[in-house]
Amino acid sequence: MTQRSKKPGITARKNTALKKSIKVPRDEIPPFHIMDKKDLEKELSRIETEFGMTPEEFHKAWREGKVHGHEAMKLNYYYKFYKDEYE
Amino acid sequence: MRVRDRATEIKGIFYTHCREIIDGSPAFKINESKNQKNCGAVSEKMKLIDGSLINFFEIIVDGNIHEYSYEYVRHDTGFFFHYQNEGIDEGIKKPLNHLHVGIKKVADKKLLDILPDELIEHGGPHYMAPEMKFNDFMGMIIVNYFDNHKNRNRMMKALGLL
Numbered sequence: 395m396t397q398r399s400k401k402p403g404i405t406a407r408k409n410t411a412l413k414k415s416i417k418v419p420r421d422e423i424p425p426f427h428i429m430d431k432k433d434l435e436k437e438l439s440r441i442e443t444e445f446g447m448t449p450e451e452f453h454k455a456w457r458e459g460k461v462h463g464h465e466a467m468k469l470n471y472y473y474k475f476y477k478d479e480y481e
Numbered sequence: 482m483r484v485r486d487r488a489t490e491i492k493g494i495f496y497t498h499c500r501e502i503i504d505g506s507p508a509f510k511i512n513e514s515k516n517q518k519n520c521g522a523v524s525e526k527m528k529l530i531d532g533s534l535i536n537f538f539e540i541i542v543d544g545n546i547h548e549y550s551y552e553y554v555r556h557d558t559g560f561f562f563h564y565q566n567e568g569i570d571e572g573i574k575k576p577l578n579h580l581h582v583g584i585k586k587v588a589d590k591k592l593l594d595i596l597p598d599e600l601i602e603h604g605g606p607h608y609m610a611p612e613m614k615f616n617d618f619m620g621m622i623i624v625n626y627f628d629n630h631k632n633r634n635r636m637m638k639a640l641g642l643l
Contacts, residue, residue, distance in 0.1 A: 426508060427509065428511050429512050467567055471548075475522070479516060
């Protein structure tokens, strides 16, 4: 039976603790890109072109197991993140 | 651990250990929740020197890797393997940690025409898999596609796999 939580990304399973960080050289490494509201909106706009659905339809399709894959997983997360953080 | 600490860790794997096989300088995208401490996501699409691609995505919850998606795609054939935990556990039908293997839908049409549906992107089973660590995933790529690279052993050692 599928187990999902209302909290984004939360499921009933044991968490995997992160191990100790690896040392990273400071030079030659570009800074992180911290995604803001506009970045998320840009990502969400891809749903229409890549899956031919509105974000709401896409989220429903994800929950019903009708869309799959790396991009679908990522876009569904962005959808939930946007709702949680900006609405 | 904070989301950006995990992103730093992943960047470390690439820039410290696997720099020789990366094409370009991936920056890594981060989402950090303002409402929940140590929750967010890290993502990046990385091109390797032979043209193949790594799609990386992790969801961090309370400082732990809660869900992940590690996909490797060969540009020349469309072959891919994809280890994933989407936070969905449907038992044997769709194990929490699972693997997809097959050919991408964007591959050569003549090839797609002769392949059975289950070999085409996400048409096959969700193969039960161990919980995948990113180090192991990178190691699999190195031994299978960069086995003759001059720094092969150094990369494997740095990843803790030799």
